[in-house]
Amino acid sequence: MLHLEKYTFGVGDRFAHQAGAQLRAFIQLADEGIDVTPVWNKSNREHNFVGSEPQSVYDAAKAATEKLGWDKAWHVDADHIQLKTVGPFLPCSDFFTIDVADSIGKAAPAEEVTGFVDRHPELVGTLKLDGLSAPLEVTRDDVQRVAEQYLLAVKEAGQIYRHIADAKGADNVAAEVSMDETDTPQTPPELLIILAALSDEKIPVQTIAPKFTGRFNKGVDYVGDLDQFKREFNDDVAVIAHAVKTYGLPDSLKLSVHSGSDKFSLYPIIRECLQRTGAGLHLKTAGTTWLEEIIGLAEAGGDGLKLAKEIYAYALEHVEEFCAPYASVIDIDQSKLPDAETVNAWDGPRLASAIRHIQDNEHFNAHMRQLLHVSFKVAAKHGSRYTDMLKANEEIVGNEVTKNIYDRHLKPLFVG
Incomplete structure (x- = not known):
């Protein structure tokens, strides 16, 4: 297997223009003596929405690492792939998030469960x-019930992993198993049983993404019981440590937190656990970089601000369409979305402050932020007009991207 570093951090880049700005955040952290490995991720669904190809993610990341002289590790994640979608990712990815959520709850043959x-x-x-x-x-x-619920999903993960390893060679593959996109959280005992099953299936899994209790909505803070999350996260870390010793799983195995961007209330809990236990972490963000692009265009004023307002107005007219694929990970009160006429009267800083996730800012609007988070294909409709605007305002947009990752994510997670 390809051995993953202790701390890895997933960054999405919808339009493949911000890899350098993203990488600068990791360089700043490395300058403080803390190494966190960037993992550029983009799912098949996102590629389809935007009209891009998996190779574009690798190309953008490679160009950024060469330009900025990054000589440490970096990875490209084939995010939430299945057997039917993995093909185009094989030449250009080394990190594979194997998504088996669709098979959870489907019963394996009775004799296999027994x-x-x-x-x-x-x-x-x-x-x-x-x-x-x-x-x-x-x-x-309990073991019987969990096996009935998850064994078929684990078998599917094994099939996908072997397909990838046969195509690339096992030494070129880091495997994650994702079980977060399902309705019911996995408890620590369930996680232990799942890890035993993954060991039986001989998957050298290095990160596992369970579904945690509470709401992990896109681009906004965690909603739930913080004490419960603390118990759950710490117990999951203990379960993983036990499973590594008991079942011979890779010693680099660690928790993966999906939809991890902007979960500001959780970062102190996670940081304390990592510091106390020495555990590793993979935390995945995605659409926040696209949001920082919109913020940067708003701050730039002129044509950038005009385009940002147009994108919001179009998203407002297509709320149901854009929200449907993400219904389980957003909570938008449409009555709290300002109308297009109101937003058109705002200047750039006012629009930016409504979207930028600074919770004590009186203008911050979590409902606007979530809507824009899932409306990135509006920008794709604009084609080169949008990407040309990113190029024209590269410095101000890039600064927003770097600040978001470094100040609001990496520092709270790994520095404090």
Whole structure:
């Protein structure tokens, strides 16, 4: 397998213009003595919306690392791929987020479930793992239930992983298994059972993305019980450490937090756990860079501000269309979306302050931010007009991108 670094951080770049600005945030952090590895990610769905190809992500990242002299590790993530979509990502990705959410809840053959339960008597009983908030109480019926719910998904992950490894060579592949895009969070006991199944399937998984309790909405802060998340995250870290020792999984195995951008209230919890336990982390962001582009264009004024307003007005007219694919990860109150006429009267700083995620700013509007987050294909409709505007305002847009990643994400997570 391709061995992942301890701390990896996923960055999305919808239009492949901000790789350099993104990388500058990691350079700033490295200058402080903290190495976090950038992972450029983009899903098949996003490529389809924008009309891009997976190779463009690699090309932009490679150009940025060469231009800025980045001599540390970096990766390109084939984000949320399945067997039917992985093909175009194989030549240009080394990190593969294997998404098996569609198979969760579909029953595996009864004899395979029984075989799994029989192979793992160690999962039954009172499990006192180091670092847990309380022992895990697991019955045979619990193991049976979880196997019925997840074993088919794990089998599918194995099939996808072997397809990738056969095509690229296992030494060129870092594998993540994603189970976050489902309705029900996985508990720490369920995570342990899933990890046992992944070991049986011989997947050298290095990051796993469970669904946590609470709302991980796109581009805004976490909504939920912080104490519950703290227990859950810390227990998951303890479960992973135990699974590595018990099942021979890679020692680089770590939690992956999807939709991790802007979860400001969680970063102190995560940072404390990492510092206390020495655990690694993969945290994935995506659409926030596109939002910083809109903020930068608004701040630039002139034609940039005009285009930003046009994009918002179009998104407002197509709320249902743009929100439908992301319904499970956004909460937008349409009554709190200002109308286009109101926004057209704003100057650049006023529009930027409505979108920029500074929670104590009186103008910040989380509903506008979420709508724009999922409306990036509006910019794709503008084609070269949008990308030409990014080029014309490269410095101000890039500064917004760098500040967002460094000041609001990397520093709170890894510095404090």
